[in-house]
Amino acid sequence: MRLPCEVSVVSRLLPSAGLRGPGRSVRAVVALGKPPGGGGGGGGAWLLVSTARHRPGTKYQLRENIGQLFTKFVEEGKATIRLKEPAVDICLSKANVSQLKTFLSAVKLADRSTNEETLPLSTLVPPKASEVEKPKTKMTITSRKDYPLTRNFPHTLEHLQASYCRLARIDMRMLCLKSLQKLDLSHNHIKKLPATIGDLVCLQELNLQDNHLESFSVALCNSTLQKSLQSLDLSQNKIKALPAQFCQLRELIQLKLDDNELIRLPFRFGQLSQLRFLFVARNKLPFLPSDFAKLSLESLDLFGNPFEQPKPLVPDMQLKIPLTLLEYSARATINYRLPYSCHILPSHLCYDLEMSKSCQCGQACLSSFIQTTVTMNLHRVAHTVVLVDNMGGTAAPILRYFCSLTCYSQFLDRHL
Structure with missing residues (x-):
């Protein structure tokens, strides 16, 4: 059984000798098995920790040799195996969570087992170089x-x-x-x-x-x-x-x-x-969509677009009077924030509602509206603005919608 992870082996005797432990964890493969030929100084299961620098690895006997298992952070792929002899803590991290849980269960069984046959073990062999190398990212x-x-x-x-x-x-x-x-x-x-x-x-x-x-x-x-x-x-x-x-x-x-x-x-x-x-x-781009005014940018570059000259006095009249029942219903659905979905309405109506326009008065309009373009200084939406043209301009035309003649007339009175 093998577990790819990062490992740090810390001696508990170092602090008493005034020494610091090893540095950061290194990529390793931790294997559970039995030594070749049953050697290694004792029976039962052994732990083999192999790194890229030392692929033959270091072996640790497990039978009745585990002092404690620290598994508080196992859901983060971390655990620590504390051995009695030698007095070291084998700290595991960055392991696959499900593989780590399975591995720790086998380690517990290896610690308690007195009969090797109850724990099927393969012979420990050093891993391939590709298994212990740091993954390429x-x-x-x-x-x-x-x-x-x-x-x-x-x-x-x-x-x-x-x-x-x-x-x-x-x-x-x-x-x-x-x-x-x-x-x-x-x-x-x-x-x-x-x-x-x-x-x-x-x-x-x-x-x-x-x-x-x-x-x-x-x-x-x-x-x-x-x-x-x-x-x-x-x-x-x-x-x-x-x-x-x-x-x-x-x-x-x-x-x-x-x-x-x-x-x-x-x-x-x-x-x-x-x-x-x-x-x-x-x-x-001839103009910008009306929603563009809602942006809050650090940097904006619209240079080299053939923006049209704004024509607020020459609107595109799509207003139909009287309004159709569909228009009335759609406006009410948006204005009163009535819930809708494809389970309630046909999908094409849901799409139309999502594409509804907003008038300056805050009311919605669907297919009956007045459309025109006005000038907007781009510094309203961006801190840094690249000049729109070679004349040094930082303004561009933006679409505006009006739900009625009254709203359009009020706009003209305020801005012209």
């Missing part, structure tokens, strides 16, 4: 010739970079790396993202700069990335629009969308409440 590949074609990626990877490898699609082997926190696939030829990226539950940073992407799927927006993704780089691609569900990635802190073909930002962009760094330079 970072891999950087920056050329096609270095890309692993015949061997798998280490399953312990937390940071993987595979740039300039001419990848046309994401390697499915990467999507099996459940500990992956940072994935950098910049400067490749990737055209489409598989929905299974959302299965990387620990993924915090995703870099897809300089690829051939044309979209970002709804499936990714609805995946576990909602809770984990903090940094997303989609710059230098061919994306024309992001889905409305993109705003469900509410843990995003940094978002890079430079050098795409974006003609609009998602309607509910203001829902990205954690967003602090936003880069959308050199796209095709």
Whole structure:
């Protein structure tokens, strides 16, 4: 029985001699078994602690030799085996919890057993070098010739970079790396993202700069990335629009969308409440969504977008008088915060309610409204603003909605 973990062997006699114990824990394999040929100075089970520096390891007899087992933090993968002779504490950490519990149960049985046959033991042999080496957590590949074609990626990877490898699609082997926190696939030829990226539950940073992407799927927006993704780089691609569900990635802190073909930002962009760094330079944005005013950013770059001149006196009239029953019902549902779901309403109505607009008076409107653009100083939403154009401007047009002619008239009276 073997247990991969980190180990620190501490002598209890060192303090009495005025000496300090060993330093930090090291990667090791702790094995339970019997010595080759039954040797080792006694029968019964023995413990073998092997490290990368000393693979043959150190053996400790267990029969009637355990002073105490400390298991208070076993749910964190930690435990300590206190031996009577020699007077040492074998401190285990960073172990798999279920494996550790099984191992400790076997250690208890080995301590009490007087009959070896009741405890089936294999012969102790030193582990392979790969078993005691520190798990590889970072891999950087920056050329096609270095890309692993015949061997798998280490399953312990937390940071993987595979740039300039001419990848046309994401390697499915990467999507099996459940500990992956940072994935950098910049400067490749990737055209489409598989929905299974959302299965990387620990993924915090995703870099897809300089690829051939044309979209970002709804499936990714609805995946576990909602809770984990903090940094997303989609710059230098061919994306024309992001889905409305993109705003469900509410843990995003940094978002890079430079050098795409974006003609609009998602309607509910203001829902990205954690967003602090936003880069959308050199796209095709004519204006900003109304929700943009809800952001609170540290840095904002919108340079090089063909923003239209605001025209508050030339509105887009979508107002229908009298209002339809559907419009009345939808407004009441939003304004009075009535609960709704796909179990109560058809899914298309739920989607329409989620896409409702907000008037300046605070009331909602669905498909009957007045739309126009007004000027907003970007310093209202960001501490640092890159100039919008070569003329030194820091203002951009933003959409505004009005639920009635009265609200629109009041707006004109106040601002014109």
